[in-house]
Amino acid sequence: MTPTLTISQLTKRFQSVEALKQVSLTLQPGRRAALLGHNGAGKSTMMKIILGLIPFDSGEVSVCGETPGSAAARRQVAYLPENVAFHPALTGEEQISHYLALRGENPRIAPELLARVGLAHAARRRIGTYSKGMRQRVGLAQTLIGRPRLLVLDEPTSGLDPVSRRDFYDLLDGLSADGTAILLSSHALTEVEARTDSILILSGGQLVAEGSLADLRTRAALPIMLLVRPAEGHAEALVAAFPEACVGADGLLRIPCAQGEKLPLLARITAWGPQVADLDVIPPSLEDIYSYFSRRDGQ
Numbered sequence: 001m002t003p004t005l006t007i008s009q010l011t012k013r014f015q016s017v018e019a020l021k022q023v024s025l026t027l028q029p030g031r032r033a034a035l036l037g038h039n040g041a042g043k044s045t046m047m048k049i050i051l052g053l054i055p056f057d058s059g060e061v062s063v064c065g066e067t068p069g070s071a072a073a074r075r076q077v078a079y080l081p082e083n084v085a086f087h088p089a090l091t092g093e094e095q096i097s098h099y100l101a102l103r104g105e106n107p108r109i110a111p112e113l114l115a116r117v118g119l120a121h122a123a124r125r126r127i128g129t130y131s132k133g134m135r136q137r138v139g140l141a142q143t144l145i146g147r148p149r150l151l152v153l154d155e156p157t158s159g160l161d162p163v164s165r166r167d168f169y170d171l172l173d174g175l176s177a178d179g180t181a182i183l184l185s186s187h188a189l190t191e192v193e194a195r196t197d198s199i200l201i202l203s204g205g206q207l208v209a210e211g212s213l214a215d216l217r218t219r220a221a222l223p224i225m226l227l228v229r230p231a232e233g234h235a236e237a238l239v240a241a242f243p244e245a246c247v248g249a250d251g252l253l254r255i256p257c258a259q260g261e262k263l264p265l266l267a268r269i270t271a272w273g274p275q276v277a278d279l280d281v282i283p284p285s286l287e288d289i290y291s292y293f294s295r296r297d298g299q
């Protein structure tokens with residue numbers, strides 16, 4: 001399968017700042033990748049290069065087999081900036097019809113695009129009356145024009161409430177099932193953890209980690225945490241039996257352990273039978289993994 005996006009040894013400098021250093025990655029059709037990184041890590045720079053908005057110094061970038069910014073590449077890529085701005089006096093339908101006409105597409109399909117993003121009911125209302133989530137959906141409807149093969153989304157869910165975020169990712173799932181590759185940047189680690197196929201961590205312009213969350217978890221080999229709630233009257237005995245545990249104000253025993261020690265530790269805990277009221281296994285979160293890879297690089 002030809003990758004939708006291929007980046008090889010990409011380097012970009014702004015005077016003395018090396019914004020991207022030898023970055024290489026590929027994105028296959030239908031895959032959803034989250035681009036994570038601290039402020040100034042190089043995310044926007046990478047997106048601008050993929051869109052063909054700025055040149056780069058060395059390396060290669062191919063978008064659907066085409067040069068970024070070429071007419072052929074632009075036909076196949078859509079971009080949603082972080083802050084979408086539409087004319088408040090236009091209705092959603094008028095705004096999307098306008099974009100369709102600009103792209104040489106049939107403006108009459110605007111209602112269909114708005115229906116796909118769940119805005120059929122408000123298509124004829126002025127955008128000035130839309131909520132932030134609704135405006136974001138207009139932005140997504142705009143990216144659907146021309147059936148792009150690659151969607152580049154810059155923090156698409158910032159400012160959205162949890163339900164709007166979930167709906168937004170549901171829409172992305174549908175697009176990826178149709179073969180559209182999606183590259184989105186985000187600082188909302190927990191949501192990308194559940195809703196993307198792979199995670200790319202940029203730190204100081206370098207791609208310091210790439211893979212599924214499971215891959216990154218294995219590679220980071222961070223400790224997992226077991227939370228044990230003693231049954232009433234048995235806290236003291238359990239605390240004595242697990243001296244490695246920290247006991248919180250909530251009465252829970254928190255026992256860190258390496259992945260390989262998990263099963264033996266679980267066996268030790270469950271051997272206490274009814275003296276243990278409850279047990280949870282907490283794997284390292286994406287925040288932990290993200291900090292591990294970012295810090296490892298000295299950032």
Ligand SMILES: Nc1ncnc2c1ncn2[C@@H]1O[C@H](COP(=O)(O)OP(=O)(O)OP(=O)(O)O)[C@@H](O)[C@H]1O
Nearest residue numbers: 014015017019037038039040041042043044045046
């Ligand atoms: N036009 C420019 N001129 C000079 N330096 C720039 C320019 N654009 C970006 N940079 C620098 O390149 C580095 C990467 O910036 P970039 O905007 O790509 O980061 P980012 O990961 O998108 O950050 P954020 O999360 O804050 O949006 C930063 O050090 C930034 O100051």
